Amino acid sequence: MTASPSRLRTLRDYIRWAVSQFHGAHLFFGHGTDNAWDEARQLVLGALHLPWEMSDSYLDCRLEDDECEQLQTLLRRRIEERVPTAYLLGEAWFxxxxxxxxxxxxxxxxxxxxxxxxxxxxxxxxxxxxxxxxxxxxxxxxxxxxxxxxxxxxxxxxxxxxxxxxxxxxxxxxxxxxxxxxxxxxxxxxxxxxxxxxxxxxxxxxxxxxxxxxxxxxxxxxxxxxxxxxxxxxxxxxxxxxxxxxxxxxxxxxxxxxxxxxxxxxxxxxxxxxxxxxxxxxxxxxxxxxxxxxxxxxxxxxxxxxx
Missing domain, CATH: 3.40.50.150 (Vaccinia Virus protein VP39)
Incomplete structure (x- = not known):
């Protein structure tokens, strides 16, 4: 699972791409979300310590190289190892x-x-x-x-x-x-x-x-x-x-x-x-x-x- 950093640069890019990957991998959603979009948003925003309720206008902010690498690593684990997002983030909401x-x-x-x-x-x-x-x-x-x-x-x-x-x-x-x-x-x-x-x-x-x-x-x-x-x-x-x-x-x-x-x-x-x-x-x-x-x-x- 790879993606070119030159093509995935914004929060929106990563969320959209993650949704496609999640669907393609037939992930199961049952640990806080029930669909690929919410799961992708939770993982991408949570990994960067951004609030879930943030305005969508911020989704077009460009990411630093180290942030892209971090998201690549977490998304790979979610897809290839099937690790639930809450464990990847170390946090869940109740x-x-x-x-x-x-x-x-x-x-x-x-x-x-x-x-x-x-x-x-x-x-x-x-x-x-x-x-x-x-x-x-x-x-x-x-x-x-x-x-x-x-x-x-x-x-x-x-x-x-x-x-x-x-x-x-x-x-x-x-x-x-x-x-x-x-x-x-x-x-x-x-x-x-x-x-x-x-x-x-x-x-x-x-x-x-x-x-x-x-x-x-x-x-x-x-x-x-x-x-x-x-x-x-x-x-x-x-x-x-x-x-x-x-x-x-x-x-x-x-x-x-x-x-x-x-x-x-x-x-x-x-x-x-x-x-x-x-x-x-x-x-x-x-x-x-x-x-x-x-x-x-x-x-x-x-x-x-x-x-």
Whole structure:
């Protein structure tokens, strides 16, 4: 993949050329954009530390030779190695906030962002005092919640020490050290006796069939954050069995399971999950009130042991 620097000299040149190359290489777009133009614009502008919303009149600015070489290198990696743009830039956006990301964590893309921006209306009985972001990865969900609920204490929990290193960098970047902190935890194991008004989780939930069929871009992400057993529910079953012990009396549990929604419904036909809808796209996110978690805890435990 080469292009003559004498012919590609402006931002517009590189974006247009990248779009053509992306289409020709049949790249997959699923880590923040859904089309070649937005992906090319994100990569070209982001690599040069230019804002996404900059006026198109600046796209005709000519680039220096070193800037052209930098873009050539990044575009080559995006096309030939299928590295997602967020990893190439070291940054992703979630709820309008920037987050440090690398291949130790998943790239933020959860539809839960829409719930956070709406302050979870109308689902929360009151503003939560304690929030748990379970399987936090980069910490984006919990940190975004900390921006919406200014008096809340937020715990970011994950099994991966590598992921928690990234989450701690993001806590520091956003200046939230006084009320957001990390805990190493396999499910709820590292949180004995702790209760929360709101537990949110985007856990690994990809079933074996979907994991085998994923586009190449996804294999740059940590498998620990994606795959979780034949039906994708190995961790979700544990979470459901233990959630009642970690919610306050009127607490709320929100969990994303994506395409594994069908497995959840098949495994627990007796449970009236609230499946949330999203105006901006997304699916497979359920809500349970603490009362429901208590009522069905014996069932959840039985199904976990059976599997």
């Amino acid at each position: 709820c309008g906030l920037p987050f440090i990301v690398d291949e130790r964590v998943l790239i933020p893309r959860s539809p839960i962002a829409e719930l956070i921006e709406q302050r979870f209306r109308p689902w929360l009985p009151k503003d939560p005092a304690r929030i748990l972001d379970l399987c936090t990865g980069s910490g984006c969900i919990g940190i975004a919640c900390a921006y919406e609920f200014l008096d809340a204490e937020v715990v970011l929990a994950d099994l991966s020490f590598d992921a928690l290193e990234v989450a701690n960098c993001n806590i520091e970047q956003h200046g939230l050290e006084e009320r957001v902190y990390t805990v190493q935890s396999d499910g709820f194991d590292g949180l004995p006796g702790q209760r929360f008004d709101l537990i949110i989780s985007n856990p690994p939930y990809v079933d074996a069939e979907d994991f085998a069929d994923m586009p190449e871009e996804y294999y740059h992400e940590p498998a620990l954050g994606l795959a979780c057993g034949d039906d994708g529910l190995d961790l979700v079953r544990r979470m459901l069995a233990e959630a009642a012990d970690h919610l306050t009396e009127h607490g709320t549990l929100i969990v994303e399971v994506g395409n594994s929604q069908a497995h959840v419904e098949a495994l627990y036909p007796e449970v009236e999950f609230t499946w949330l809808e999203f105006a901006k796209g997304g699916h497979g996110v359920f809500l349970l009130a603490a009362k429901q978690c208590r009522e069905h805890q014996a069932l959840f435990r039985e199904r976990m042991q059976r599997c």
